[in-house]
Amino acid sequence: PIKVAVMTSGGDSAGMNAAVRSAVKMAIYKGAHAYVIREGWEGLVRGNEAGSEEGQRTPTGYAKGNDVFIPTYGEGDLLREGVGEADEIGLKGRYIVRVGWDDVRGWMSEGGTLIGTARCAEFRERSGRLKAAKNLISCGINALVCCGGDGSLSGLDRLRQEWSSLVKELHDTNKITSKQAEKHSSLRVSGIVGSIDGDFSGTDLSLGFPTALTRIVEAIDSISSTASSHQRAFVVEVMGRASGALASSAAISVGADYVFVPERPPSVNWRDEMCDILRRQRIVGKRRTIVILAEGAIDSDLNPIKAEDVRLCLEKQLQVDARSTILGHVQRGGKPVAEDRILATLQGVEAVNAVMEATPETPSYVIGIRDDTIVRLPLIEAVKQTHQVSEHIQNKQFDKALALRDPEFIE
Numbered sequence: 071p072i073k074v075a076v077m078t079s080g081g082d083s084a085g086m087n088a089a090v091r092s093a094v095k096m097a098i099y100k101g102a103h104a105y106v107i108r109e110g111w112e113g114l115v116r117g118n119e120a121g122s123e124e125g126q127r128t129p130t131g132y133a134k135g136n137d138v139f140i141p142t143y144g145e146g147d148l149l150r151e152g153v154g155e156a157d158e159i160g161l162k163g164r165y166i167v168r169v170g171w172d173d174v175r176g177w178m179s180e181g182g183t184l185i186g187t188a189r190c191a192e193f194r195e196r197s198g199r200l201k202a203a204k205n206l207i208s209c210g211i212n213a214l215v216c217c218g219g220d221g222s223l224s225g226l227d228r229l230r231q232e233w234s235s236l237v238k239e240l241h242d243t244n245k246i247t248s249k250q251a252e253k254h255s256s257l258r259v260s261g262i263v264g265s266i267d268g269d270f271s272g273t274d275l276s277l278g279f280p281t282a283l284t285r286i287v288e289a290i291d292s293i294s295s296t297a298s299s300h301q302r303a304f305v306v307e308v309m310g311r312a313s314g315a316l317a318s319s320a321a322i323s324v325g326a327d328y329v330f331v332p333e334r335p336p337s338v339n340w341r342d343e344m345c346d347i348l349r350r351q352r353i354v355g356k357r358r359t360i361v362i363l364a365e366g367a368i369d370s371d372l373n374p375i376k377a378e379d380v381r382l383c384l385e386k387q388l389q390v391d392a393r394s395t396i397l398g399h400v401q402r403g404g405k406p407v408a409e410d411r412i413l414a415t416l417q418g419v420e421a422v423n424a425v426m427e428a429t430p431e432t433p434s435y436v437i438g439i440r441d442d443t444i445v446r447l448p449l450i451e452a453v454k455q456t457h458q459v460s461e462h463i464q465n466k467q468f469d470k471a472l473a474l475r476d477p478e479f480i481e
């Protein structure tokens with residue numbers, strides 16, 4: 071059978087658990103064996119301690135699915151207990167774990183990622199990827215679904231590109247048998263964009279973005295009432311790295327008075343320009359001022375614009391009581407909103423379909439959504455275009471940067 075492993079990597083985002091749940095259930099439904107990899111690439115590099123290479127568990131029973139028997143392990147909370155408890159729940163030294171239907175039960179509404187995530191420097195090196203390949207082969211896994219940002223997905227594609235040479239090296243150094251080398255001549259992969267930044271090219275939405283936006287809007291609504299009561303100005307910095315997607319969507323949602331996004335930087339005279347506009351609003355009776363700042367905000371000379379700069383400017387030039395708030399990690403956490411749950415479920419299903427249908431000739435796909443339709447995007451191009459957006463911004467080619475957020479290669 072095809073053995074599909076599901077993992078999460080990079081920064082966590084709401085909906086990752088829902089995506090893992092969906093991919094695990096779909097894999098089982100399709101008759102594959104489902105595994106999870108704990109702690110992102112770090113877990114894959116570490117693998118399972120000697121004696122538990124197979125990552126197997128003994129089913130305690132089988133439930134009859136549509137037309138397949140589904141293994142159940144009667145310990146549905148095995149992974150839910152969380153990573154810190156791994157020692158006590160029998161997962162010590164095991165990062166690649168066979169899972170059944172019951173293991174992911176109830177995961178839809180959980181925030182963060184229950185199988186853990188990590189940044190892993192070793193996976194950036196060939197030696198780390200060699201260990202990862204060995205660990206996958208030891209467990210007999212031949213398909214990998216990874217949910218993460220552009221960095222994690224670059225790593226996924228790299229693993230697949232190098233796969234034959236990794237297998238050859240493992241075989242030449244007697245780390246795997248000829249039979250294993252033959253059986254694992256190719257690796258099927260697919261990606262799901264899990265990132266709140268909304269910076270991934272080619273997809274209208276990435277997993278976690280709707281929840282992060284909801285958290286931001288809730289926070290600014292609360293801030294707004296104080297701002298109005300005290301006639302204050304608030305500068306709110308939101309996440310998104312080099313992308314202004316969260317900032318601009320939040321600005322529309324709360325009716326902000328001014329917004330700074332990296333893709334449309336203001337001139338170096340932004341202080342005067344901003345204050346002119348805000349002053350006029352105050353003159354006609356507006357009691358509160360809300361300015362939203364993307365964390366990657368810059369001016370047209372690429373100088374960073376910081377929340378404190380904006381606050382000081384409002385205080386000095388507008389002569390209002392001005393405060394600044396950096397929302398930080400409240401944007402990431404908590405229960406996924408319905409839109410993220412739906413997105414995660416549909417993308418998890420399609421990610422598994424993509425690996426089940428993959429052949430050595432098909433490109434690696436990342437699953438996205440465009441015009442309300444789930445689509446497969448060529449992973450390499452999508453990642454490349456995502457990186458080119460930042461390059462265009464650095465070269466002050468802002469129109470080109472914006473155009474690349476919505477490229478045409480998927481048509």
Ligand code: ATP
Pocket residue numbers: 079080081082111188189190191192193194195218219220221222223224225226228264265266267
């Ligand atoms: P987020 O956007 O939420 O921060 P991300 O997936 O972009 O998520 P990164 O820290 O860039 O987060 O990447 C996560 C991990 O993926 C890295 O720690 C590293 O192990 C692996 N990785 C990233 N880039 C590469 C690469 N070019 N080659 C191999 N592995 C990589």
